[in-house]
Amino acid sequence: MTMVRGLGAAVLVVAMLGAGCTTMSSARDRIVKREASCGDVTVDIYFEPDSAEVTKEGRAVLRAAADQAKGCQVDKVLVMGLADAAGAPGANLELSRQRAAAVTKTLTAIGLPVGDIDLSAAGQTGSVTAAGDNRPLRRRADVTLKLSTPRK
Structure with a gap:
């Protein structure tokens, strides 16, 4: 015991x-x-069909990416707008430009210092598989924050 x-x-x-x-x-x-971890941050922002409006969920993802960048120097922001194959190629290219611009505007509105921005638009390029199937997940903008440790 x-x-x-x-x-x-x-x-x-x-x-x-x-x-x-x-x-x-x-x-x-x-x-x-x-110390802040200042590695690059990449996120995808998805859109509704035929829309360039950043959704509530998209804003939350961008806010989280901006939070990850706090304490880091934002060297560059890369934003590429994409579109699916539904519709005319010219309209899809314009839609992908609008998506990239909307994401950039949202990043600025949430307070991310976005001095050097590289905006691009791919339209529907690459949106159809070899079998001819449409890729709906192409309704997005790819965003990369290029970060580095701040200079002291």
Whole structure:
């Protein structure tokens, strides 16, 4: 019986020490500022058919990307608008331009410093598979934030 109590006491002490380590590390995290991870961030923003309006979900994705960029220097922003094969090629090219512009406007509105922007539009190029099937996931804009560690 004494051995069981001793073992129980040892387990309790180890558990308390483990809890103390967790508390210490979370307290340290609140005090010590961690360096921002300034690797490039790439996101896809999807659109409704025949629309260049950034959706609520798209704004949330862009906001999350901008949050990841906090503490980093934004060297360049690459935005490529895309479209599916539905409709005329010229109209799809214009729609993909509008999508790229709408994403850029949204990034500016949420406060991301977007000094050097490379906007491009692919229209419906590449939107049909070799079998002739339409790729609906082409209704998007591809966004890459080129980030680096800020100069001190």
